[in-house]
Amino acid sequence: MQQRICIAPAMGAANMEAQMLLKELQNLANADDARAMKAYMRGRFEFLGVKTPARRKAAKAFFKKHGGADIDWRFVRQAWEHPFREMQYAALDYLETRKNLLRPGDLPQLKKLAQSKSWWDTIDFLDRLAGGIIAGFPETRPVILQWSRDEDIWLRRLAIDHQLLRKDQTDQHLLEQILVNNLNQTEFFINKAIGWALRDYSKTNPGWVKNFIRQHHGKMAPLSIREASKYL
Structure with missing residues (x-):
């Protein structure tokens, strides 16, 4: 029998997919709040209708579970590309948790x-x-x-x-x-x-x-x- 070899992720590697976080935020979506938030932003962006405290709580748990030690710019770019504005906010929430790692580069x-x-x-x-x-x-x-x-x-x-x-x-x-x-x-x-x-x-x-x-x-x-x- 061929032995299965499991390769552990490198230290500091992240396993975050923006789509996974989106699904969690969709579970918190509120249509009435989405309409109000879109109106406040003059209709420029689509919203799920997840208010800041709930979004930050969900994002914090997600980052703790899936985030690595380094800045995951791939996740940030993925989140930024999503049409829902809460995903851009979540990307910024994530960068806030890694702000001490930010460098000139x-x-x-x-x-x-x-x-x-x-x-x-x-x-x-x-x-x-x-x-x-x-x-x-x-x-x-x-x-x-x-x-x-x-x-x-x-x-x-x-x-x-x-x-x-x-x-x-x-x-x-x-x-x-x-x-x-x-x-x-x-x-x-x-x-x-x-x-x-x-x-x-x-x-x-x-x-x-x-x-x-x-x-x-x-x-x-x-x-x-x-x-x-x-x-x-």
Whole structure:
């Protein structure tokens, strides 16, 4: 009798298939919530109707059962390709669990995600992931500066807000360069992001923000000034 040889997966290997997670989320689907979620996103995406707490609970259990030690970019790409928006959220949930493993070499992957199925909901998560890399590896600052000048408004929005919540760890010079690169804009999502970046940093350094507004007032949109001045 021929002996069957079982080959164990290599250490750190993952066994995740996005389709498997989709089936679990489909079991939690709610048609009424799906319609409401689609309407909230202006009809841009299809939804299963799985709210955030339930999605995260299911995804966490799935990652624990099937995930390996390394970042499984294959799973991320699979999830991103699915038509249901919860699958993109699940991909981001997964990357959040692996954020400490993200390295400069992963920035091109994050860029691809930012430029596919782009809207504020995914960009405002990706900015934190990219921001962690930029903060941990200062040699990547030229990359985020390049993004801040890109024709793609979503890459620029990501660059503008990538230092949110950094408080006294904020790189002022980098923040100023990125903001200046995006003045004189009419795009709502850019002007809103500028306001948010300044408003957030005003909690740490209100004097710096006041000076920035004073210096660039003529080039800033009223929306940006209004948001930036909220706590001043």
